[in-house]
Amino acid sequence: MIQEDFEQHVVKLQNALLGFAKSLTHNEDEAKDLLQETSLKALSNKAMYDDSGSIKSWLYTIMRNLFLNCRRHSSRQESLPTDFEIPDTDDMQGGIEGEDSFSTIDVQRIMDLLSIDNRILFGLYLQGYRYDEIADRLQMPLGTVKVRIYRIKQELRTYKKQLV
Structure with missing residues (x-):
């Protein structure tokens, strides 16, 4: 041509x-x-x-x-949105500390430790996407998304215990 x-x-x-x-x-x-x-x-x-x-x-x-x-x-x-705030343990009312409460710095540190795939997956979760929306967006089975987010949460809890 x-x-x-x-x-x-x-x-x-x-x-x-x-x-x-x-x-x-x-x-x-x-x-x-x-x-x-x-x-x-x-x-x-x-x-x-x-x-x-x-x-x-x-x-x-x-x-x-x-x-x-x-x-x-x-x-x-993608990283954590700047307007996404996770309450710091010092800001908790009455000194009650929730099991999953982290400072933004703590979350950013653990996000940096995750593989790129898990970072993307958990970033979507933190932005408020539902499991099925994440599965569709990343073209993954729904069960895989649920398990990986559960494991990341466990990793966050372990990291939190190490910080205390």
């Missing part, structure tokens, strides 16, 4: 690609950004396209891969 034909095909498919981007991101602005990144990547790597397949499928694959890579990258960068 000559260069002009390739570029024309990419331009003609912009509306279809935008629709696909919206279905992935569920956000108009993110969809437009994803479309732009996809078009840029396709045009800069047009030599990698072979005429044997559909250009539309090739572009959809690029878009999907960009979307997944972006989500993975942002998941790895």
Whole structure:
């Protein structure tokens, strides 16, 4: 395929690609950004396209891969939200200390000790996602999510006992 034909095909498919981007991101602005990144990547790597397949499928694959890579990258960068507050033991009313009470620093230390997969999983749990939502989002069985969160909580309790 000559260069002009390739570029024309990419331009003609912009509306279809935008629709696909919206279905992935569920956000108009993110969809437009994803479309732009996809078009840029396709045009800069047009030599990698072979005429044997559909250009539309090739572009959809690029878009999907960009979307997944972006989500993975942002998941790895997630940490505790700044507005998430866990009461410090000094702030507990009447001096009663709950079994699962930790300072934000304690939680951050234990999060740093977790594997990246467990950090993402427990981060979602701390943000208020339900077990089934976490399972869907991470494409894991529900039972696995429950067991891993239970084990992380046990690890937190063990860490808390070491601090006292």
